[in-house]
Amino acid sequence: MKNFLTYYLFLVLCIPFVGSAQGYSMPMGQRYEKVRFQLVNNLIIIPVSVNGTELSFILDSGVSSPILFNLSDQDSVQINNVSEIRIKGLGQGEPIDALSSNGNVFELKSVVNRSQPLYVVMDRGLNFSPSLGIPIHGIIGYDLFKDFIVDINYVKKIIKFHDPRFYRHRKGRQEESLALTVFKKKAYINGTVYLNERGQVPVKLLLDTGSSDAIWLFEDEDLGIPDKNYDDFLGIGLSGQVFGKRTMVNRLSIGGFILKDAKAAFPSKESFNNIKNLGDRNGSIGGEMLKRFNIVFDYPNNKIVLRKNKNFNTPFQYNMSGIDLQHNGVRYISESIADSRGVVQKEGKSFGDVQILFENRTRISLVPEIIVSGIRAGSPADEAGLKAGDIILSVNGKSIHRYKLQEVMQMLNEKDGKKIKVRIARRQNNLLFSFVLKHMFK
Known part of the structure; x- marks a missing residue:
């Protein structure tokens, strides 16, 4: 098993932001910026500087405005022009307290926005670092996607942010260009789900790089939950835990691409109590599905390019242990070693990084x-x-x-x-x- 999914991060803001971002830009004449990312649990983690402090963000195409949380391990993060608000999203809990902030400087290498709105969640319970194993401080999405042609290579773990004025797409093998609908700061794509009992059903799916799951579907008279399913914890939203049914669908087709025996989940209706209007949306497509392609998100021209990569036929991962x-x-742990002296301090960010070495060949480590x-x-x-x-x-x-x-x-x-x-x-x-x-x- 090459990847396993512990939490499915699916965060949706349901209130408008007062004011608007100035927008992201690069130095004059620069055609694109290349950024390396970490792929953790099917999620794209990128470094973003917020008012001079470098933080780690999930690149989440399903979120409207940046959200900060889990700032306890930072000495100082300056947040500008703050007011108190309440925000809500997926989950079975109540809306939560947050801060609304305007006029912040966000930097991703040479990509800069000097007037970025954001939210700060004050609830320390909203913290994805323990479940992902690395520090995570926030999520960012639409504001980056709307200003660039965003080319994500899931295999090389590289994102290129292209200036739309200079971008020229070079068509490659095993790729397809499809229509993209961008509505209320979120992007949707059409597909077809093939269920065992009910045949094929056309679906409109939210493109959600901030979800580490494969597909979420909303139960209705056309989309029935397959007989083979089990109750499962699906993850955490802004308003609490999300539960539902874990299952599998025969096929999912997107354009000419067909994925067989696709992993799926039907979140419970209670998880969507805070989402008043889902419109004609039938679900979402997340990282475990998206990583099977190298993707060009072209919000300015309402299209997306999918290029099949080496992950395409990778088996879907299930929690078989439970x-x-x-x-x-x-x-603390103690270990016998062949030879040791002194004290060693490891380098790099980790949850435990101290080793004390004794001359009696025992090492005590903080892990x-x-x-x-x-x-x-x-x-x-x-x-x-x-x-x-x-x-x-x-x-x-x-x-x-x-x-x-x-x-x-x-x-x-x-x-x-x-x-x-x-x-x-x-x-x-x-x-x-x-x-x-x-x-x-x-």
Whole structure:
């Protein structure tokens, strides 16, 4: 398993912003800017400087205006022209407190906006860093897409922001240009879903790079939930947790591209209580589907170019263990080593970065603590006896502190029928659990 999905980030603002952004631009004569990104859990993570402070943002085509959160680990972030507001979005909770701010300077290398509106969420519970394993401070979307031709290469992990005045598309193999509808700062594409019971259904889908799922569909008289499904936690929205049915559809066609046995979810209707008008939209298409293409988003000309890449036939990833994980601070471990002296300080950003080396050949390290954040009822892990709050120590004999969070998730969901042994800490006791991975739709 090369990727595993823990949270599906689907954030939608439902209130207008007073005032408008000046817009993004590059130095005169510059044709494009190239930016490298991290692909974590099917999400695009880019570095953005906000009023001189560098932060990490999810590039989210499903969000209207930038949102900041999780700023506790920053010494100082200047936010200009602030007023208090309430905002709402997906989830079963109430609207949340936030700040509205205007006149901020956003910089992405040479791409600059000197009058960027933004929201700041004050609720510390809205924090995606623990579930993704790296610091995340916000999301940004429409304001970047509207000012450039945005060329995303999911394989090379490079984005090119092209000045529309100079951009000339070079047509490549295995690509198709399709119509794009941009309405109320969001982009939509048409497709067809093939369900087992009801045949083919035309759908209008939100293009959402800020969702790490494959497809979300809204149940109605035409789009019925397939018989093979199970209850699942789908993620976190601005207004709380999102639950629904996890399932699979026979095919999804977009233009001439056909994806078979496509992973899908039907979020519960309660999750959309704060979204008053979905219009003629039937769902959304997220990162696990979009990463199968290299994509040119052309908002100015209302089109999108999809180029099939090497991820196109990659199997869709399911949570076969039933375990969700997240970081939960740090913990100490001791290890025997061949030779050691002194104190070592690791470089780079991490959740735990100190090692103390003793001459008696024991190393004490401060490492990330990874815990079980949720267990799906009836899953192999649930039946084996694992519980939310358990601290993961090892998977199949491998000490997990040596691996990134998403790598641990891969170990726990490698392939159907694989036996998994998980050693955990629970109330000062070390326990070993065994279970066999089960693909729910095979």
